[in-house]
Amino acid sequence: MDMRRYSFMVDDRLRLVARDDLHRSEGSDPLLGIPYYECYPRLWNGNVDAVRTVVDQGTPLVLNGYRHYCFYGEFSAADIEIRPVFDGDARCTGAMVQVSVLPGCTVYGEMDSARALIDIGKMSVTLAHGVRNPLNAIKGAVVYLKDKYCADATFAEFADIIDEEICKLDGFITEFLGTSHLEPVREEIQLNDLLERVVKFVSLQAEANHVRFDVEYGELPPVMLDSFNFGHAILNIVNNALGAMEAGGSLTMRTSTLLEGGVEMIVVEVADTGSGLRSGGKGKLGSFPGAGSRKHGKGYGLFITREIVRHHQGKIEITGNHGGGTTVRIMLPAV
Numbered sequence: 001m002d003m004r005r006y007s008f009m010v011d012d013r014l015r016l017v018a019r020d021d022l023h024r025s026e027g028s029d030p031l032l033g034i035p036y037y038e039c040y041p042r043l044w045n046g047n048v049d050a051v052r053t054v055v056d057q058g059t060p061l062v063l064n065g066y067r068h069y070c071f072y073g074e075f076s077a078a079d080i081e082i083r084p085v086f087d088g089d090a091r092c093t094g095a096m097v098q099v100s101v102l103p104g105c106t107v108y109g110e111m112d113s114a115r116a117l118i119d120i121g122k123m124s125v126t127l128a129h130g131v132r133n134p135l136n137a138i139k140g141a142v143v144y145l146k147d148k149y150c151a152d153a154t155f156a157e158f159a160d161i162i163d164e165e166i167c168k169l170d171g172f173i174t175e176f177l178g179t180s181h182l183e184p185v186r187e188e189i190q191l192n193d194l195l196e197r198v199v200k201f202v203s204l205q206a207e208a209n210h211v212r213f214d215v216e217y218g219e220l221p222p223v224m225l226d227s228f229n230f231g232h233a234i235l236n237i238v239n240n241a242l243g244a245m246e247a248g249g250s251l252t253m254r255t256s257t258l259l260e261g262g263v264e265m266i267v268v269e270v271a272d273t274g275s276g277l278r279s280g281g282k283g284k285l286g287s288f289p290g291a292g293s294r295k296h297g298k299g300y301g302l303f304i305t306r307e308i309v310r311h312h313q314g315k316i317e318i319t320g321n322h323g324g325g326t327t328v329r330i331m332l333p334a335v
Helices: 050-057 106-148 153-178 191-208 227-243 300-311
Strands: 004-011 016-020 061-069 075-086 092-101 187-189 212-216 223-225 250-260 263-272 315-320 326-333
Touching (some): 191 263, 223 326, 227 250, 227 326
Parallel strands (some): 212 250
Antiparallel strands (some): 061 075, 187 223, 263 326, 315 326
């Protein structure tokens, strides 16, 4: 069972002498010397303090499924073990408290996502610098090849797309390295047109993998989107789907609309016939990265996709298909 654990030690006056939790300070800890119940939820055994009972009696105490308010004001449950601490003369000088928070504390889940964002942030600047030089080399090669093989209409079309996307990515990297905060550039677009560009991007990859790629475009109203970021969010989903399928598989992208709570929503579905979710049913999006349902990767792509969709006031869900495969569904409010 997945749990979040923290522990602390008190002396015989129930004052903190050590602690190990998500909020532990580096270096000197200003909370040491303070009664534990001024920093943590007080633990009760009936009408008496459970930690005091252990210190006075010198015997361990286990509280399974103990319900209390956690750090963040939420009502939570935990398994708690309180063990006496003895000195060299066998005198009880305090207690060690181990708390294992049971699943259900939503803030702990959100902190997992926050740690994921921190990990991504640590890598992002290095990645941006590392991408720029090979990106410029690719751009030069595309320009050369486009001039040399301009008579091939199909090649020229793809070369123009690559050239345009390289320019967008270079601009994104420049802005990222030059500012502390990136504002999304939203514009009113027809989503089917954006998705058609994504299809062109991956069509050759799908063909090389012997995967059939079908599209079913519904009639859509305009939508306000950051086309660069949202396009890459869809690419992440499609690439995940292609990576999950063997030769002979099929991938289908559909668009449609629905009314939800009186609001018109645009729906994008990407369905594959791949390996499907590990656990079946619906996938959980609150635990990325590192908890993806696919065989490979840390799940950063889908994690980033979820954040992009959230910034567009949309939502995303993953569902296992009957008979195998996965469907990723994105819903966005129309303009």
